[in-house]
Amino acid sequence: MGEGLAAVVVREFDPNKDRERVEAVEKICEVGPSGKLSLFTDLRGDPICRVRHSPAFLMLVAEMGDEIVGMIRGCIKTVTCGKKLSRVGKNSHSSNKNSDTFQATAKAVPVCTKLAYILGLRVSPSHRRMGIGLKLVHRMEDWFRDNGAEYSYIATENDNLASVNLFTDKCGYSNFRTPSILVNPVFAHRVEVSKKVTIIQLSASDAEYLYRRRFSTTEFFPRDIDSVLNNKLSLGTFLAVPRGTYHPETWPGSDRFLSDPPQSWSVLSVWNCMDVFTLEIRGASLIKRTLAKTTRIVDRALPWLQLPSIPDFFRPFGFHFAYGLGGEGPQGVKMTKALFGFAHNLAKERGCGVVATEVSSGEPLRFGIPHWKMLSCAEDLWCMKRLGEDYSDGSVGDWTKSPPGLSIFVDPREF
Numbered sequence: 233m234g235e236g237l238a239a240v241v242v243r244e245f246d247p248n249k250d251r252e253r254v255e256a257v258e259k260i261c262e263v264g265p266s267g268k269l270s271l272f273t274d275l276r277g278d279p280i281c282r283v284r285h286s287p288a289f290l291m292l293v294a295e296m297g298d299e300i301v302g303m304i305r306g307c308i309k310t311v312t313c314g315k316k317l318s319r320v321g322k323n324s325h326s327s328n329k330n331s332d333t334f335q336a337t338a339k340a341v342p343v344c345t346k347l348a349y350i351l352g353l354r355v356s357p358s359h360r361r362m363g364i365g366l367k368l369v370h371r372m373e374d375w376f377r378d379n380g381a382e383y384s385y386i387a388t389e390n391d392n393l394a395s396v397n398l399f400t401d402k403c404g405y406s407n408f409r410t411p412s413i414l415v416n417p418v419f420a421h422r423v424e425v426s427k428k429v430t431i432i433q434l435s436a437s438d439a440e441y442l443y444r445r446r447f448s449t450t451e452f453f454p455r456d457i458d459s460v461l462n463n464k465l466s467l468g469t470f471l472a473v474p475r476g477t478y479h480p481e482t483w484p485g486s487d488r489f490l491s492d493p494p495q496s497w498s499v500l501s502v503w504n505c506m507d508v509f510t511l512e513i514r515g516a517s518l519i520k521r522t523l524a525k526t527t528r529i530v531d532r533a534l535p536w537l538q539l540p541s542i543p544d545f546f547r548p549f550g551f552h553f554a555y556g557l558g559g560e561g562p563q564g565v566k567m568t569k570a571l572f573g574f575a576h577n578l579a580k581e582r583g584c585g586v587v588a589t590e591v592s593s594g595e596p597l598r599f600g601i602p603h604w605k606m607l608s609c610a611e612d613l614w615c616m617k618r619l620g621e622d623y624s625d626g627s628v629g630d631w632t633k634s635p636p637g638l639s640i641f642v643d644p645r646e647f
């Protein structure tokens with residue numbers, strides 16, 4: 233076994249000569265147990281597609297002779313890992329209008345760290361339990377350290393024993409967060425959005441301002457949020473406010489909005505995963521496929537009934553990812569529901585099968601997110617490891633040991 237591993241060469245993925253062989257491994261790894269449904273991902277000829285939008289990324293392959301037997305992807309970026317109070321001096325008017333007084337106020341400011349993420353680790357079923365997965369992870373972590381990353385994390389299903397054991401038992405990762413992936417199908421009818429809510433599309437710069445002002449202390453918030461919002465896959469940022477408070481035609485900009493916000497509001501951005509990869513459910517019986525089709529036919533014929541029809545998951549379908557959810561006020565959940573109704577209709581217009589999102593398990597706005605339990609994942613397990621000891625900002629201590637916040641920022645580039 234040791235000799236076998238010595239024959240495995242780990243090197244950087246070469247798109248010119250490796251693409252087809254990598255796709256072949258991807259395919260055999262996707263095959264689920266016979267007779268059961270399996271989810272097939274089509275990376276559309278670009279095996280790096282799920283990391284290439286990050287500031288730094290790498291894909292490695294494990295090669296044995298002429299055969300590619302495994303691969304791993306990784307990326308690095310700077311994110312918020314905590315917050316600290318900073319004293320800021322501020323001129324403020326005292327009751328005496330003629331004299332300005334200098335007042336010191338405490339403001340929460342983000343503490344950032346360089347974070348690495350591992351995804352898409354695969355080893356051919358015929359070459360498992362030989363140490364190849366471990367070798368790929370170690371080599372990827374070397375690259376993370378060489379590039380100054382302080383933490384590394386992975387997301388996996390908590391029932392994926394092989395993956396959980398590999399990372400926690402053998403590589404020193406520990407359970408960190410368990411956000412929920414919430415998935416809603418796109419029906420054949422349009423969803424009604426409450427008439428009491430106005431939805432305003434923000435420009436990328438207005439969205440950036442709002443996110444930096446309000447969400448930069450949320451953990452995992454990316455410091456390069458501007459490159460996320462300006463990416464061609466970002467379909468826009470949408471703000472929901474009670475009708476009669478703000479209007480698209482007289483929108484004064486995020487700065488003025490935040491200095492005089494309505495009592496309740498909510499914000500959400502949409503990312504187009506459909507142009508990156510598609511999904512397909514394989515292994516469904518003819519009966520299931522026919523039933524699903526029937527629901528769509530009825531829904532299309534009688535859209536006013538608002539039937540929860542099942543999309544065509546049995547052919548490749550794309551999806552949108554809703555990210556950057558936030559907001560406040562007693563009607564924040566209602567605003568969120570309106571935004572997701574709007575996002576549903578956008579996805580329908582663009583021919584998507586589902587709208588997915590991922591939020592912290594404690595997210596107060598999650599009650600406004602429509603989803604089907606059978607398509608969702610209540611606990612997506614995120615495991616994290618501290619790579620370096622010379623931590624850049626001692627004020628928040630070891631992030632891996634910190635308690636979760638109410639919200640988490642899930643970067644659409646990594647979904």
Ligand SMILES: CC(C)(COP(=O)(O)OP(=O)(O)OC[C@H]1O[C@@H](n2cnc3c(N)ncnc32)[C@H](O)[C@@H]1OP(=O)(O)O)[C@@H](O)C(=O)NCCC(=O)NCCS
Binds near residue numbers: 359360365392395399
């Ligand atoms: C997870 C995966 C990459 C592991 O690859 P691998 O080359 O077989 O892993 P290794 O041989 O390096 O195993 C290292 C350790 O992981 C754990 N492990 C690996 N496979 C396991 C299994 N089937 N059951 C339990 N533990 C397992 C063990 O602790 C193992 O050490 P050991 O062999 O000394 O007991 C492989 O099973 C795979 O491709 N699975 C499908 C895709 C997937 O789930 N990827 C992970 C998503 S992040």
